[in-house]
Amino acid sequence: MDPSSISAIPHILILKKQALQNKVLINNYIKAKEVRVISETGEQLGVMDIFLAIDLAKTKSLDLIQVTEKVEPPVCRIGDYGKYLYSLQKKERKAKIKTRTELKEIRLGFNISVHDLETKAKQAEGFLKDGDKIKVSMVLKGREKAMGEFAKNKIISFLETIDKLISIKVERELKREPKGFTMIVSKE
Numbered sequence: 001m002d003p004s005s006i007s008a009i010p011h012i013l014i015l016k017k018q019a020l021q022n023k024v025l026i027n028n029y030i031k032a033k034e035v036r037v038i039s040e041t042g043e044q045l046g047v048m049d050i051f052l053a054i055d056l057a058k059t060k061s062l063d064l065i066q067v068t069e070k071v072e073p074p075v076c077r078i079g080d081y082g083k084y085l086y087s088l089q090k091k092e093r094k095a096k097i098k099t100r101t102e103l104k105e106i107r108l109g110f111n112i113s114v115h116d117l118e119t120k121a122k123q124a125e126g127f128l129k130d131g132d133k134i135k136v137s138m139v140l141k142g143r144e145k146a147m148g149e150f151a152k153n154k155i156i157s158f159l160e161t162i163d164k165l166i167s168i169k170v171e172r173e174l175k176r177e178p179k180g181f182t183m184i185v186s187k188e
Helices: 003-022 050-059 081-099 114-129 142-146 148-165
Strands: 034-038 044-049 063-068 075-079 103-108 133-139 168-177 180-187
Touching: 034 050, 034 063, 044 050, 050 063, 050 075, 063 081, 075 081, 103 114, 103 148, 114 133, 114 148, 114 180, 133 148, 142 148, 148 168, 148 180
Parallel strands: 034 075, 103 133
Antiparallel strands: 034 044, 063 075, 133 180, 168 180
16 A cells, blocks of 8 residues: 555545534435436436446546435536535525624714715715615714704604715614614615
8 A cells, every 4th residue: 555545544534524514425424226327527427336436436536425315316417526515615605794784984074964864874885885774873972862853853854865865764663772772774
C-alpha cells in the first residue's frame, strides 16, 4: 500500500461523516435499488442500478450524490462531493442575506425644520429601498412633553413626505411613550 492512499483514507472518512450529518447521501449510503443519474455536465443518463451508477462515478474519480429522494426513483448526480457541499452552503448564505431586514431608526427633533424633514425623508427612502424597516422616533424634553399634538403633526408630516417618495405601510401605529413618540414603518 503506497503512502498516498493511506492519507486519502481519513479524508474519505471525514467526507462520509459530513454526508451523514448533512443528510446528503453519497455512494454506498444511498438506499435505493435504482436511481435516475445525471452526469457531471448535467446530461441525463437515465435510470440505472445503484451499483452500476456508483461504478460509473468511481471510474470518473467522482462521487454519486443523492440530490433528491422525493421522487421515485431518487435523483442522483455524479460530481465532486466537496464542491456540491460548497454550492449548498453558498445557496444558504445567499438566502440568508436576502431575508435579512434591519430596524433603522430616524430621530426627529421637536423643532425640526421643513428642509431637515425632507433630508431625513430621503435618508428613510434609502433605508426602505434596501428592505429595512424604520423606527421613527421623536424625543420630547421638558415642556415639549405638554405639546404632544404639535409633535404628532410633525411626525405625520414626515410620514406624508416619505409617502410621496416611496409607498409605505405602518407596522406599528404612532405610540406615546414616556420620552416621546415612536412608530415603525416599512416599504409596501
